[in-house]
Amino acid sequence: MKTNNNGKKSFVQRSLDWIEKVGNKLPHPVVIFIILSIITILVSEWVYRAGVSVEFFDAKANETTTINAISLFNSEGLYYIFQSAVSNFTGFAPMGTVLVTMLGVGVAEWSGLIGSALTKLILKVPNSLLTMVIVFAGIISNIASDAGYVVVVPLGAIMFAGARRHPIAGLAAAFAGVSGGFSANLMFGPTDALLSGITNVALNSSGNPYEVSINGNWYFLIVSTFVLTIVGTLITEKVVEPHLGAYHGDFNEHEASELSLKEEKGLKNAGIALLLSLVVAFLLMNPWFGPFQTIDPETGQKTLQPFMNSGLLFMVFLLFAVPGYVFGKTTGKIKDSNDFVESMIEAMRSMAGFIVMAFFASQLIAYFSHSNLGIILASKGADFLQNQNISGIPLILAFIIFSAFINLFIGSASAKWAILAPIFVPMFIAINLSPEMTQMAYRVADSSTNIISPLMNYFAMILVFMQRYDKKSGIGTLISTMLPYSIAFLIFWSVLLIIWYALNIPLGPGAPVQVSMIQPLIGLM
Structure with a gap:
């Protein structure tokens, strides 16, 4: 652990040490x-x-919904716990994403x-x-949905180790980019389509023709x-690496020569x-005659969205496995089909710990969702914030802080926005804040605390x-490592949004930060 010139740790370092130690x-x-699962069961009963x-x-269902708390401690709840255990595990979103992608990554890694x-x-x-390259790569990787988690994050650690820097710092920098910067990119993508769709339903439900x-x-x-790339780089090099101190593991396997x-x-x-694989991928996905383009039943337009949501991960598998196999055959590391299969088996061995942890993590997330505790917390909190006599910049900041807190309890960005959009989009229009502004404030908050939520x-x-x-790393290590990114992203991103608002700069093409109220707010609660 590095110290200042007086040989004493800074306040930040002491604070992170305490969080890590306690955790x-x-x-x-x-x-x-x-x-936590047991606590959720007991709280749901209470x-x-x-x-x-x-x-x-509910902006997703486009209807008014009454949500009741569901107990997990009565006969129906206990039946759900036992009956859903396997489906909670097999349906856990990261399972397929991680394991399929790691099969391809395993070939590329094992072959060298x-x-x-x-x-x-x-x-x-x-x-x-x-550091800057890794953070930037993490941020722009979200255009490929969740692939960045299983590709960029481990590569960040390997790249830092190869440069004889602490690999966990590289992992943290990549994770901050992928997850903390999930709502930043050079191009709009699937998340923008999903959230703007929910925003428009919320607008229609309140009688506003704005789209x-x-x-x-x-x-x-x-x-x-670019702002988050700079902030993530500075946090990595000025806070996280000094906090982690010297790495005592083995650099040799990653040492550059x-x-x-x-x-x-x-x-x-x-x-x-890889180039040939990308050409094939383009031919399959191109907007003119690509077979992976489907027709959106609502708009009648061609769209690649269904493929991006489910088929892209197999494409990522191939983009690693094919070049990995070719490299292995060229160097002699892969001699026959047994070696090819062994490379994937080795990758699965390394994921054994994740599979065990995923079983129990999936149960907790499922219990929290089934009991409706997250929705109730979000809705009650939104009611409280709505009833406070604040407006303008203080209201924007209060909304950001509230959304960042709720994000610790509900993982899905679209699920939270479906709850919050019908309340806050019309509410903010009433004080002349555009729906794009409200949506962006939510996205700032939602991304910033992803990296510290279990x-x-x-x-x-x-x-x-x-x-x-x-091997001694625990939840305390991960949270203490990622907390500086979370706080810095939340502060600097919020400041950027407030400056944007103060200068009245459009958030996008034809998307002002302020609008005149088109129609009086219609009560929804």
């Missing part, structure tokens, strides 16, 4: 998920007996392609720019990409294979990646 004194993460319910307009490619990159990229476009936050997203002639030839052949779907997976480099 790591807790039981194994699996046991923590079990304890809230159910208290007769707690909420009524809100990833190590050689990163060695080439590390030898070319100055160490001073390495938000998919590119309604585009200008702000572009600027956010000149490539052999076989490895150089393997990279060339793998690059050709209920975030990929939290358990990131913890397993971290334990590859420090």
Whole structure:
């Protein structure tokens, strides 16, 4: 652990040390998920007996919905716990994403392609720019949905280790980019389509003809990409690496050295294979005659959205497996089909810890969702904020803080927005804030606290990646490492949004930050 010139740790370092120490004194993460599951079961019974319910307009279903607390401690609840255990596990979103992608990554890693490619990159990229490259890559990876979690995050650790820097710092930088910067990019994508659709339903339900476009936050997203890249880089190098101190593991397996002639030839052949694979992918997905384009039943227009949601991960698998196989055959590492299969088996061995943890994490998330505790908390909190006599910038900041807090309990961005949009979009229009502004304020909050929420779907997976480099790492290590990013992203991103609002800069094409109220607010609650 690094100290200041007086030999004393800074206040930030002492605070992070305390968080890590307290967090790591807790039981194994699996046991923590079990304890939290038990607490959720007991709380659900208490809230159910208290007769707690909420009524809100569900922007996803486009109807007013009454939500009652559901007990997990009565006969129906206990039946659900036992009956759903397997489906909770097999339906856990990260399971398919992680395991399918890791099969392809396993081929590329076992064959030596990833190590050689990163060695080439590390030898070319100055160490001073390495952090920035990783954070930036993490941010723009969200255009491929969740693939960044299982591709960019572990590669960030490997790249730092290759540069003889703490691999957990590289993992943290990548995770901050992928998850903390989930609502920033150079291009609008699936998340923009999903959230703007919910915003428009909320507008229609309140009698406002205003319509938000998919590119309604585009200008702000572009600027956010560079701002968060800078902030993430500074936090990594000025806070996280000093906090982690010296790495006492083995750098040798990742150490960069000149490539052999076989490895150089393997990279060339793998690059050709990757290029051909990308050409095939383009032919399959192109907007003119690509077979992966489908017709949207609502708009009648061609769309790639269904493929991006489910088929893209198999494409990512192939984009790793094919070049990995070609590289292995060129260098002699893969001699026959047995070696090819062994590379994938080895990848699955490394994911055993994640699979165990995922079973218990999936139960906790399912219990929280089934009991409706997250929805009730979000709705009651929204009611409270709505009833406060504040407006303008203080209201925007209060909404950001509230949404960031709720994000710790509900992982799905669309689920939270479906609850909050019908309340806050019309409410903010009434004080002349545009729906694009409200939507962007929500996205700032939603992304910033992803990286410190144990209920975030990929939290358990990131913890397993971290334990590859420090077996003593626990939830305390992960939260203390990611907390500086979360706080910094929330502060700087919020400040950027307020400056944007004060300067009255459009958030996207035809998307102002302020609008005149089109129609009086219609009560929905």
